[in-house]
Amino acid sequence: MQSLRSTQVFRGGAAPRPQIRSRNVRLVVVNGTVSTNDFKNGLTVEIDSAPYKVIEFLHVKPGKGAAFVRSKLKNFLTGGVVEKTFRAGEQVNTADVQKREGQFTYLEGEEYVFMDTESYEETRLKKDDWAQFLKEGTTVELLFYNGKVISVDVPQFMDLKIVATSPNVKGNTVSGGSKPATVETGAVVSVPLFINEGETIKVDTRTGQYLSRVNN
Numbered sequence: 001m002q003s004l005r006s007t008q009v010f011r012g013g014a015a016p017r018p019q020i021r022s023r024n025v026r027l028v029v030v031n032g033t034v035s036t037n038d039f040k041n042g043l044t045v046e047i048d049s050a051p052y053k054v055i056e057f058l059h060v061k062p063g064k065g066a067a068f069v070r071s072k073l074k075n076f077l078t079g080g081v082v083e084k085t086f087r088a089g090e091q092v093n094t095a096d097v098q099k100r101e102g103q104f105t106y107l108e109g110e111e112y113v114f115m116d117t118e119s120y121e122e123t124r125l126k127k128d129d130w131a132q133f134l135k136e137g138t139t140v141e142l143l144f145y146n147g148k149v150i151s152v153d154v155p156q157f158m159d160l161k162i163v164a165t166s167p168n169v170k171g172n173t174v175s176g177g178s179k180p181a182t183v184e185t186g187a188v189v190s191v192p193l194f195i196n197e198g199e200t201i202k203v204d205t206r207t208g209q210y211l212s213r214v215n216n
Contacts, residue, residue, distance in 0.1 A: 033091040036069040044076075044095040044143075047084070051076045051095035051145045059088065076143070076150040079128065095145065102142040102152065104134055114142060114152065123149040132187040133158045133205040154205050159214050160184055161200050168196050 034043065043054040052073040061067040067088035074081050076095075086092065102114045102123070111124040112131060123142065130152050134140070141153040165181035181191045181201075189203055191210045200214040 032094055032096075034094050036071075036086040036090045036092060037088060039069060039071065044097045045073070046093040046095040047073070050078075051097060051150060052082075053151075055081070061088075076145065079126075097150075098144040099141045099153070100144065102140050102149075104136060104138045104140060104152075106136055114140065114149070116142060125149065125152065130154050130205075131185075132208070133160065133183070133185055133203055135160070135185050156204060156206055157211070158203050158205055159200050160187075160189075160203055162191070162195065162197050165191065165195065165197050168194055 034045070037059075039054055039057045041054055041056070045052050045054065052075055054071060055074050056072040058070045059067065060070060069086045069088055069090075071084050071086065072081055073084055101117045103117055105113050105115050105122070107113070108124075110127060112127065112134070114123045114125065115121070116123065117139075128151065134154055135158070138155065138158070140155070142149050143151045143153065160183035162181045163184055166179055177193050178190045179193055179195075180188050181195060181197075182188050183201070183203070187203075187208070189201070189208060189210050191201060195201065195210075195213060202211040202214055203209065204211055
């Protein structure tokens with residue numbers, strides 16, 4: 001299945017002018033449900049008594065027939081990803097996920113250890129997609145479902161030191177090509193050619209994109 005995007009697809013006949021939805025549209029939740037028309041990446045829903053996160057979605061309006069929404073959902077409990085199609089406007093149960101502040105304290109083997117800053121209790125989680133830009137001491141949001149921590153939300157922007165990249169070539173400027181760089185967490189980010197090893201950069205953890213160089 002091709003990658004899903006949060007846009008509309010029109011099939012059959014000429015496509016009408018695209019309908020642009022503001023990024024600031026308020027998510028409407030009614031009696032613990034949300035319309036598939038209001039899907040957004042990161043939304044938590046409950047399907048078959050399990051919590052899922054919307055990771056991709058696509059609104060489709062065919063030339064004939066009813067509109068529908070294709071989605072990719074990640075199960076918080078198993079880590080598995082499923083593809084599911086909903087009717088446009090269908091009401092889906094929201095997952096009762098609570099958030100509390102926590103801190104990533106250390107890595108022990110394959111487990112990431114977090115401390116609840118309210119209760120000081122420790123929680124251990126296996127590595128997941130949130131881990132690639134996470135460094136020790138980072139404040140995060142712990143996600144609770146039925147009293148158990150199921151995942152974490154990492155800050156959207158992180159300042160990370162580059163530990164390995166090819167040397168800068170004299171004459172490279174702000175505009176131009178890019179090169180891979182490994183940051184202190186082990187993740188690889190595409191950076192401008194003028195960025196050097198040892199420098200700190202700002203990264204968008206949602207997209208993995210380089211944003212800027214951080215002045216030390």
